[in-house]
Amino acid sequence: MADLVNLTIDGVPVAVPKGTNIVDAAKRIGNDIPVFCYHPKLRQVGMCRMCLVEVGTPRMDPATKQIVKGEDGKPVIAWMPKLQTACTTPVSEGMAVRTQTPQVLAARKDILEFLLTSHPLDCPICDKGGECPLQNLTLAHGPGMSRFEYEAKHHDEKHVPLGDLIYLDRERCIQCSRCIRFQDDLADDHVLQFHERGRNMEIVTLSDPPFNSFFSGNTTDICPVGALTTADFRFKARAWELQGTPSLCTHCPVGCNLTLNTRLETHTGGYEVKRVMPRQNEQVNEIWLCDKGRFVHHFTRAADRLTHPLLRNAGGTLVESTWEAALQRIADRTLGKPITGIAGDRIANEDAYLFAGLLRTVASKGSLISMAPAMATYYADLARAYGVGKDTDFNQLGKGDVILLVNGDLEEAAPVWFLRLRQAVVTRGARLIVANDHTTKMHRYAGQTESYQLGNAANWASTRAAVLAEELKGARHLLIVFSDEKLSTSGVRSLAISLASVLVQSGHAGKSNSGLLPLYPHGNTQGVSDMTSPQPWPDRAEAVWLIGVGEGEGVPQAPFTIVQDLFQTRLAEQADVVLPALSFAEREGTFTSGDRRVQRFYQALPAMGQAMPDWWIVQEVAKRLGATWNYQNTAQIFTEISQHIPAYAGLSYEAISHTEDQWPLVGRGDLYYGGTVYDNTGGLGLRYPADAERADFHADVHLDTPPEVTIEAVQRVRRRLYEDGELIRRSKVLAAHIVNSVTEVPQAA
């Protein structure tokens, strides 16, 4: 590549892209320059002075403008008189860097000694202890003894709530400003600031409510000391007691990669999730999580989890039963009768695949499968056909590209996509067009905004589609983000068709970094749709079987109802059979994100009571209805999925478990570089191609004729991140944030 710059670091040659700083360049050859304020994802400030190194450049002859060569024929290096901060110094051709000279080592020791004069050294009771950059770097580079008189230490407040989710310990803070820069530059929530000066300088929150941000938890990951801790994890466990299991977030379409940190609890006798940490995936969430994803995990060990099958007795009450009795009751009541199955959009692909198989091939004729929420039935097929191209990388979106955001609040619906797409616009220069009926945070960055009346997104799109397509022909890439909120079923179908037609007409269909990006309500909406090819909900049925539906509205009435879930929901109260399922943390499986990346999650916790995985329950019923199924695990089911679901052809557990070095390298021994984010050991996942990318693709939907739209009142006005629900309700730490949906009545334009 032409734009590579060659330099040597401690004599080792390295070539890095122009603009790289010395810290990152050294990282490429395994040379860890210690840092506190520098973070590879944040603007560099050069404040902490920990990364000081010797820097030299080839000496130029002022007369000839030629590099002066020494006797050995090598360029003579002119060393700068002072040490330079490696984080703020960009590399240049022929540069030489020394990181191990006595001068550099002494500087590191000096800076650490300075930092420790004010630091309380309360490591034994500090949550960061064991995974603390300051602790680790002190061990590596610092003085062994303090010359500072302990009594003269600067003392300060130790339990400052910066909002209800994050606590600040002012004594531990080393004023690196990583938290401020994250909030200002990436989250665009200007809620933290330095106050006062000198040794009295401190972090304060200026917003009301305080630290008002969906992303506050990330500041605790990148904090290089134990100054910022979450209300959730604070004083709960020591870092070295925790086991880490790769997992996935199921609460929005992003599909953030998580690490579940668990610990054996002596008082309950079982394992618990102690905290949820980001797991690096540069294609999905980089190293970030939203606060919902981080703090909503408490439902996994909620006291009111279903632990036994329940059967309605002769007296009409639900009583605890056994699996054998429950499965037999289902077989007795459904043999020879059609079943309506409804699959919730947070169950695993393997569950949904078997469920669909049962209803299509095992259960009686007339059985059908639908999904919940029903809305996705009307556009997930289009999202699969015209979704983002296989090699799409949001980090590549920038100048010349257009992002069209229609009818959704990106930050509420998919917070981490907000972080990433905002960067594409704000720092890399992509053009953003926003169309909505109300103002959202993304409006701040829009180059063009369009508005329509409440509920009229589809009409707006069908009217504007042809003109937009014409206007956007010149865009390098075109990403169209849309949401189904506030729309009727016909409305969302119409909207998706119109937007797909914009893609096709502007010449962007089936291309990488272009396509539809649906803001699905949950983490596996696409996957469940892919597995089930769902049909619309019937009004009534002879038997209804709900898996992971939660609190669905308008469920078909039936004489016999099975509810399979984590909790005794309102629907379960009415059911004839209630089956306890395992949560995502207690089993294995795969989810497909909103941008069609198929990813694995792993078992982090033992089963809760007698609860079983959904696929096992489905198989046991299938056996009793006459099937000869014998699936041993989800891997076996996935192999079958890859053979029977065309889009998933070529995928395998092995392929989606593949990992490789991701830059910046974080989550390894050098916590001070990237923070406490976990390295990805569970797999990076793979995106399957959109239908439109396939050579044999022919559209079976007529894009030029979007259906007639009926405007109707819908229950939910705006999709909110902290919307009330069965799962979030069980996280006390988020209680103050829960919002209730409000009904508004859209009107025809």
Add this chain to the structure above:
Amino acid sequence: MDKHVLLRDLDVPNIRELAVYEANEGYAAWRKALGSMKPEQVMGVVKDSGLRGRGGAGFPAGVKWSFLPKDVFPRYVVVNGDESEAGTFKDHELIEFNPHQVIEGVMLTSYAVLASTAYIYLRGEFYAPAKMLQKAIDEAYAAGLLGRNILGTSYSLDIYIHLGAGAYICGEETALLESLEGKLGQPRLRPPFPAAQGLYAKPTVINNIETLANVPPIVLNGAAWYRQFGTEKSPGTKIFCVSGRVNKPGNYELSLGSHTIRELIEMAGGTIDGRPVKGILPAGESAPMLPASALDTKLDYESVQAAGSMLGSASFIILDDTVDVVWAARKMVRFFKHESCGKCTPCREGTYWALRVYDKIVSGNGSLQDIDQLSDIANGMLNKCFCLLGEFATSPILSTIKHFRPEYEQFVREHQGGRADGYRDELIRDHAVHVLPEESITDERP
């Protein structure tokens, strides 16, 4: 004494009034520039004059102006009147006694770099001078010397005064820009330099008040005229602020390199009671203290540097043999601890730690090892700080220990045992009481 340039009109009664100023060649340079000179010609004259920045760094002003990228507008002129260095009071005097001269300098600079907005940033305590300066600006507007289409030309200029909020760091040019933008006063990373991305990320010229006050006479009389003052490398005159243990503290304008420190002290009436000079601070608290052996050093940038210090803003604080060097060093370290912005580790923590050690010594609890520790702390800070404030903070420590180590040792020995003597009240006032032994703070407090 030399012919005055900056203070030439000091004896003219009411020179601060526009009519009087104009009767004494006031705004003649401005009329000349607008009437017959192109902006680049104004810049050329200043460049040729060799005028060096008077704020401390001594960088050639005209060269600094020429760094502005072409064709990027708007661009700004920002005037640094934060004058917070201890013992510095030249800008204050320039504003208060001849505000129009300052304004004319700002106008000429703005014209030279084609800025249509200029901000004069004054330290928060300059409330009265700011009022005086504003009055003069109002007069200039009323006379058509400022505002839209000045003197019938197509050039327009607005000048605004902004008062700081009391932070020494805001005299550092990038911290000043942050403060002017309404942010916390902390220095910015360079590059980009203000010339490329300064105020509101636009090209910005930022100069000291004294520097710009030189511009009107230079434009009026030419570069060659200006170069008759001073030396080859340091042309022109400079205002020397003299304070401390002298009989006539005040501002003395001299050609650079024309006199020695000894002569400057003589001009300032000699030391009080004719006592021998012990130490010289050539640039307030920021530059290393010089011992009496440096008295014959010439007063120009190069000579003072060769003697082991810096001319900087030329604010000479003279210490005679009645001054306790340990006490003086502690005062200076306390100042830097108080004014450290907190952005970088060595300055934030180093000044805090050093003051703690000084408090220990001054309260009578020090040991000889503490003196070495002070050197260690200062050397730990040296060349590692984000901006010059932290580097300056090492000067009083290192220079006093270098030249007066026996005094430190004597102090530690004499006051061993916890006697605080005359320092006690001061330590209490400075909230350093926690290092004092319990019994010494039980009696009367001020």
